Amino acid sequence: MTASVFIGTSVDGFIARPNGDLDFLPEGGGEPHGYQEFIASVDAIVIGHKTFETVLAYPAWPYGEKRVVVLSSRPVDFSAVRGGVVEQMGGPPAEIVSQLAVRGIHHVYVDGGITIQGFLRAGAIQRLIITRVPVLIGEGIPLFGTLPRDIRLHHVATRHYPSGLVQSEYLVVA
């Protein structure tokens, strides 16, 4: 099982403004930078309760037919989901990973700040694809959080785009 992160941040490392706003990201997500190819390669998406609520407010369900797992210890109301495949799970990252592996899932996309941080802290992320948007916003929701120990990374590739997006792909060194 591989768990991957695919996320955009400001150059100073924020994935959203303090209020969750994403207005510093380029309109429409910027030029194509591999998201479609990435999402096509995953079997399931794991998000937190907060990201789920954010995504529910979008005009359309963004994950298509992909299986979406919402992590929450409290009951989650899925009645507003239209056309998506959604379920709830709870427990520590290692347990979530085991449950998904048992179901034959090979590649999971871990999304949302709190969820990414929790999975990284638990050593449950194998791959990071970080796209830096050329702006400093000064404050907001950080991509990274504290860790029990250093996580060494292996640099796989870096690509840059005419709009100034710089995307680096890393594998976590076990």
Next chain:
Amino acid sequence: MTASVFIGTSVDGFIARPNGDLDFLPEGGGEPHGYQEFIASVDAIVIGHKTFETVLAYPAWPYGEKRVVVLSSRPVDFSAVRGGVVEQMGGPPAEIVSQLAVRGIHHVYVDGGITIQGFLRAGAIQRLIITRVPVLIGEGIPLFGTLPRDIRLHHVATRHYPSGLVQSEYLVVA
């Protein structure tokens, strides 16, 4: 006058551990990644009091014959500097920049976390060269701090190196 930053950070944006330790950087600074060329292009180096003290503890004065300006509102003891050209200045970044420009300085290297943040906040940085070391350290002294407003960046170039260093160069969009 151009003020540039040339600095290494962890992928999670720290320039040092909480205690100032730099042990997460590659030994000897990693493979050559443009520092010699950069330092040769500057006329003066502006650092804070804290960076000055750190540098004093190095086995040799690292700035050669370059003019080094130490920012401090309190008197700084320069008696331990051997062979360096050092002076003290105080005041807000814009004033420092004016003083340096009057002396015919065209390109200044701004170094040290607090000084970089202060100059960025004051809009006194024109160029950023950030080299990301492939590791997450979880906590430490951050490169970036809060800002009065967004700083838009223009991506100039990104280079990567066999050891996994990824260096991006940006100009501040005025």
